Amino acid sequence: MSTATPPSPRTYLAIWGWLAGLMLLSVLLSELPLSGRTIALIVLALSTVKALLVALYYMHLKFDRxxxxxxxxxxxxxxxxxxxxxxxxxxxxx
Amino acid sequence: MSQAHAATVESVSTGIPSGKLGMWVFLASEVMFFTGLVAAYIVLRLGHPAWPGPEGHLSVPLGTLNTFILICSSATIVMALAASQEGKLSGTRGWLLATILLGASFLGIKAVEYSAKFSHHILPSTNVFWSCYYTMTALHALHVLGGIIFNVVVLGMTGNAQAWLRRGHLLELAGLYWHFVDIVWIFLFPLLYLLS
CATH class of the missing domain: 1.20.5 (Single alpha-helices involved in coiled-coils or other helix-helix interfaces)
Known part of the structure; x- marks a missing residue:
């Protein structure tokens, strides 16, 4: 049972856009002439954001108990x- | 909310349908499994004085395409759930079929990648990087295959509207599992393709 109304299909599509955009950003950032440690921190932080978006909106953790x-x-x-x-x-x- | 979803809500005393709670507990064990693997990879990576890496044998465009495919499949299965909750069975069927096809595409591309490695005699025994690569990606691919089978079973249930009223809640469980598989790849892709 959810404690709040699940998101609308429009929200799902918006999250899809964010996931695709952040994925492209990760690929582009990995090509920048920065130190490996800096790139690793940024790219893994972006991966964490993507995972949170999936868990909160697609898996409905934001709306569940x-x-x-x-x-x-x-x-x-x-x-x-x-x-x-x-x-x-x-x-x-x- | 459809009758199918309402039926599952009525059958609980914890506030969360038993099947859904069971799936989350199962996913928790899967989180332990994959984060253990990833942690082992990171410890090996940091502790290795001369990390061999993929040495140009991993295709970033193919890895990116596969990541995009899984992201799309996560969107399609959640759209299937939304259609089901609105009582649109044909929409549910279409989105679920799209999810299955996207999952199969992911495995197809992974097979092409593996084939290219094998043709260059790059095997799990080649070095520590490829041992990690094959272990993590093969275990993930098995989970994708399991997810596809789960989705096919749920798709089969959409053929009977009466059965869907009783078992439609399985779509939410299939979706939870599929999103988990997506999250695992969200971390494997940068670790193996972008930061190795």
Missing amino acids: RWLAFVAVFPLILVVVAVGVVASSRLVRL
Whole structure:
């Protein structure tokens, strides 16, 4: 059950436009003569924005019950912890 | 809201239909699976003193085209859901068929890419980059194939209006799965094609 009215087809098309535009922007930015680290940060940030647009509007997380979003986000928290442990093991040798 | 969707709403006590909640829990496990793979790739990438990379053997235009195809397919399946919620069964059928064809196109292009690699004797054993590339893209392609099968099953249900009243909610579940597959590719494409 949604807590709000789902978006209209017009909104879906607008989101499609944003997704396609951000994809092209990522490709163009990756060709710029910037440092690899800078490009990686920008491109991955754009990917995160695209993923959020899909999750919020196409998967309706923005319009569903809030705790459903927690179900989606919780594994990401676990992954961050796991990667943090792996990364820290390079700094701290037990 | 159509009768099919109304029926699923009535069958819940948590506020969320059981099937939808189950799909989200399943997707949560899939998030763990793919982010684990991506995290392993990043750790390998950062820890490798001389990262081999694709060395010009990955086509950015083909990767971009495939990304565009998946973005379009996400839009078509959500349009199918919108049509279903408006009670337009023929519209639902058309958008769903478009989604299936776009998914098949994605796999076709991926097959062309794989074929080109194999013809150049680029295999998973070539180096660490190609091991990661084949592992992540093949597992993603299997998920796309699973999504296509799911969509075909749902498309088959649109042939019977009475059955659709009972099972139309499966379209929302198929859509959730399909969007997840799209999100995974949204991250795989830049990691493998643009930043490698």
